[in-house]
Amino acid sequence: MSSNNNTRETRMSRNADRQSGPQKPHHGWRTFRRILYVIVAVIVLGILAGAGLFFYYAQSAPKVTQSALSSDASTRVYDANGKVISRLGAQNRTYVKSDQIPALLKKAVVSTEDRRFYKNSGIDPVRIIGAAFSNISGSSLGMQGGSTLTQQLVKLSVFSTAASDRTLKRKAQEAWLALKVDHDYSKDQILEYYINKVYMGNGVYGMQTAAQYYYGKKLSQLNLSQLAQLAGMPQSPTNYDPIHYPKYATQRRNLVLQAMAKNNVITSAQAQEAEAVNVQTGLVKDHTTSTQISAKTSKVVDAYLKQVYAELKTKGYNTTSGGLKVYTNLDMGAQKKLYDIVNGSTYISFPSDKFQVGSTIVNPNNGKVVAMIGGRKTGNVTFGLNRAVQTDRSSASTAKPLMDYGPAIQYLYYPTYEPVKDTEFTYPGTTKKLYDWDRKYQGTITMRKALYESRNIPAVRTLQNVGISKATTFLKGLGMTFDKTLTLQNGIGLYISSEQEAAAYAAFANGGTYYKPYLVSKVVTQDGKAHNYLSTGKRAMSSATAFMLTDMMKDVMTNENGSGRSAAISGLYQAGKTGTDSYPDDYADKVPDGATMDSWFTGYTKNYSVSVWTGYDKQFQTGHYVSETQTTIAQEIYKYEMSYLASKSTNSDWTKPDTVTETRQNGKTEYYVTGHPGTVSDTTATSQYGSTNTTSSSAYSSNGQVTTNSSSRNTTSTTTESSTSKESSSTEQKPTGGTGDDDTTTSSSTTTSSSTSTTTGGTTDAGDNNHTNANDDTNN
Template sequence: MADSNENASRVQKFQHRKGPQKKKMKLWKKIILWILAIIVAMVIFGAGLFTYYASSAPKISYNTLSSDNSTTIYDSKGKVISRLGAQNRDYVKQDQIPDNLKNAIISIEDRHFYKDHGVDPARIVEAAFSNIRGNGGLQGGSTLTQQLVKLSVFSTKASDQTIKRKAQEAWLAVKVDHDYSKQQILEFYINKVYMGNNAYGMQTASDFYFNKPLNKINLSQTAFLAGLPQAPVQYNPYTNPKLATDRRNQVLEAMASNKVITREQANQAEQTSITDGLAKKHTTNSSPDMKNEKYADAYIQQVVQELDQKGYKLNAGNKVYTNLNMDDQKQMYNLANNPTSPVQFPNNNFQIGATMVNSNNGKVVSMLGSRKQKIAFGLNRAVQTDRSSGSTMKPLMDYGPAIEYLKWPTYQAVQDTPFTYPGTNKELQDFDNKHEGTITMRKALVESRNIPAIRTLQQVGIQRSQDFLSGLGMTFDKPLELQNGIGAYISSEQEAAAYAAFANGGTYYKPYLINKVVNVNGAEKKFSSKGHRAMSQDTAFMMNDMLKGVMTSANGSGTAAKIPGLYEAGKTGTTQYPDDWIKRVPNQASMDSWFTGYTKNLSLSIWTGYDHQFKPGNYISEQQTRIAQTYYKEMMSQASVGQPNIDWQKPDNVVETRRDGVNEYYIEGHMGTAVSANNNASQSGQASKNRSVVSNSSSSKNSSSSSSNSNPSSSSQTSSGSSSKVEEPNNQSSSESSSSENNQSSTNSTTATSNDNNQNASSSSSQ
């Protein structure tokens, strides 16, 4: 009986435990079923959506896959200036394509090419893990066939990166893989890709870069061509040899990993210089209506980059309408290249970069990237940002912010007294090694004196100056420092757009070159720059009035740029050699010379100098610093023909006052601090004495000195060592200027605060 009871008890316990377990099992079954149901529903929905999207995919044919789909570029008047691809492509058939090239492309772009069916889900997963690990080889989930489809019928605009586009792309890739052999697909791809320098297809690229057909180039050159389509501008061996080398080696490593070449072959090819066999001269296949291409080389190069940024493929058959004024562009080119030009350059190595923008909308109307350049799409110096801007920075970083944030009047007293950069033993000097004492902001800017500019920046504060620059489209990788108040690393395009904000009354427009794009289907997309207020109208007007004096005052630094009768304003800028180079170059030698000037219609910024400024003999003499000014004068003279010649009107909030025979301005309610009568008299005598010293020199100069690292590739330099000097004004008559500029000042008793941050910047003395 006891055993019977015990067994019954065990049965009850087992059934008690089994009940909850059954419930749990049923719950898990339900969850799994629900998950499976959701997955099935998603698959059905996805399949239906894919089918729907695929049904509306664009048509793709042999002509679509094999045609060049060239991009036609027009100037502002609708005249063709370039056909990228149409006249510069040599089609190569599959039996003429070397196996090494095919293997290189497949290894770096789609190593499963011969096995996939147009799309490869496994490749997508593999590419994701490969990119996470940082391995070379695969660059993304798209197969080679998908890339061909993109090149043939789709753009890369961000707005096009949709599920619908991806579905259509996959469907078309499957269709192409079904309709054409793998060898035909490779043929299409090799002839379709853009290879930089206005070359389409790898046969054309081989002729351009090596003056050889594809079947005559070596393994190193083959790997270079195979890797180029990913970023043809970035991997340009003429302008970016290091990046081109890295990309070529990545292809060689992928080939070795894919076992299509041996490790020894890869190592040997990697030891070959990327410049070995690189062509120095190129033949052109341009048609007669492309005769204007040489004038607009830099402009077209920037159009190509802007198209890429907007997501347009060059071989998509688009019509691109630009803001280029071809008359102005030809003038830019001729002034820099014709032997009979009124602007004389010392030699063919002396270079220039210049950009002209419409002051009222940001349209880039002309751009010159070089002179005496034989390589198409070479270095565009108009957009380079590795040269200091000298004193052209003062209106942007020092005096503009002083008016905007501190409400300084044009006669505000500033101190031109001995100055040492805080935390260093570096003393800042001007061209004459003199100090004017207390002078006006106007005088300091017109004569481009360094010390008042830096003291002004101290009072404004680095952060507020950076905010002001940011409003003018200028941002920097590292925080700026005091030295940047007299020179920073910006391009002529950036500076032309920034000064245009002064010209139009305070609105900044980001510069742009493309006005409209029309695709092969006739769809039109227009572009413009939406302006934003970067400063008050008061600031813009008062800066304009002072910057006029740079060109009109007898002791202004930019008198060589003055165009008689034209309402204009501008600023000079030069940079001198760093301390450890001063003794290696003649006295007053400069590395860079700038001039940026503007009217109410146009803003033009010009850089001149040598690419290798530290090479013996590659310095700018005192007389040569005026080349930028002369170029501005000749260029703006033509560009202003037919344009309204209008002076800037004083805003209601700005008050005009007469001080020492000069019309000065202040913002209502903010009269600032003026120079005392006693100080004014003493400074007048001292300034006359200083000018006498300058007048006895061989010639006047508009220059600025820039203390920088001796490494010419350095993009940010820190001050150290001895004094740095600035540009000297163009003194025409010491007596003529004594009454007007000497007596406009105020005393500034405010103690300037020091900035002790260790900020990376150029230590330039500029004019």
């Protein structure tokens, strides 16, 4: 028994010793250790990979030069010959050297933008980590950011500020260049470059220029409150503008003062004293700077520049701090000529300084907008109303080739001699009649005659045959889209701009290809990258349609009864169309007979397409009408400008394409789409005021070929030919709503015959912007 007990005790003792001795590692601990090793390895590899990627990106970083660091970040705009025409309005920087910059301003900038500026080496890991923590916790007073002041300088000097360029590659290059700049330049130099470069709102760059612009003083003459204000503005120059947003400007200035006090560069008492000052104290009323682009040049290119900046904005560029070089299609000679024509007294006698003009010139072969005028006698304005691109005035009869006759040739194969009826017409579903200016009907006439004499009824009947759907498709091919369904009334008036119309007529000029109009040809960003722009042409119509329309529109200026005789230029191959709008019924008795609200002329050669609108901004004010004799002013502007343009380009006629066949009709050369000769019909005028008798042996044979024999015409009519040289104009009302792109509203009109005035009611839909009248009666 005792032996067994001893044996059991001995075994228990051994087990106890075994349990109390060193233990083998537990399986869980081994797993954790392995995971830790993997994490460390991943971190190390990540650091190495990041470093490798950093240096890889750094190798392709652009060069940063002293010139780039010290230059301003303005957006320069060049004309087609590479000459600077603008530096973004008041973009005139006065450079200030370091020893002339107040010490308080330097301390304010450092306290605001980079408290560790004098300690870091261009980048600041501590700052990056601190910025992340402070911004999350909300303890940074809105002052803390991840980029050092040196990095901000590099960004302003070398890189694009577009949001799309905020990439890992760009940030790596920015950090690398900040290290180089910190190594190559002293802290005082870096601060000097920064203070002179930052954008300060209102087209002003640099704090010295800002001091002059906002306070009319030099930096050395500003007090603590004003210096703190300037130091805080670069973060958001527009929002912290003390002129327009004093509330936000005050908040920002006070944050700067608090940061200065926190950094012990001023006392709390000094900060509180400066905070008590009204932020608008000391602001001057006359905000001017020096070394501007000449006022004359600014006036000449104002409308063009406004459209350039609008185009840049749609492309995503920041024109206020992007440091861009913008190359445009501007022909400065053509621009100056157009400006002189509409603003001087040498060429045209304008009725008053309030009489306005909007005009656009397009190169038909590529869509380049070479000149643009947005108004006349506008005074000293920067980016005033650009009437060249406004869409709230009816284009009147200049719409006829676009919506009526163009689609008729394109889809229905109308020949130029297509018989069209100028007979009594009532809009379907209504009791409203359509008239021309003379309230007469010419019976059956040719499409050519209807176009060059600008008769309304044949145009609307043609549109009726084409159909709104096909006409809308044709317009879309010419870059025109509308929010609402078009109507028959739009066939004698579309709400489009001179830019849209010049580009559309350009397609007639080049044989049927539409180019979207554009002003900017190239943009070079601060990093040296060039972005080129052009317009890709799209076939909008057949070459046959373009040629036949052009041939008919030649007669607008050359035929003795053409509506655009005042635009004729001897010896020049050109084509075009007139357009005028009469007043609605409820206003017609307030203006003389024949007075209109708008007068247009759009014409072209093979080299240029020019569209001109004339009228008054407030056409319903007393005396703000275009008299019957003044309706030719648009034609005269076109004539003088096109004469200049023609003098610097070749003068060549259009060549008939193989798809068009020439024929003789009634002793005149006419054309039809090959294989579609149409129907020969008696198109001698038959008016309700007279009679016409015609005998003609012209007829088509059974195989569709034209056979022409001698014909005799005996015509008796009381309708005088001279009367038809006066264009018919559509009556419209001032739009009361919409976006300027809608084209379906009808309005009332007044029609006058002899001494009797007949008024017929129309309808106006305030929700639309096309108010071409259902009783349109003077649509030239």
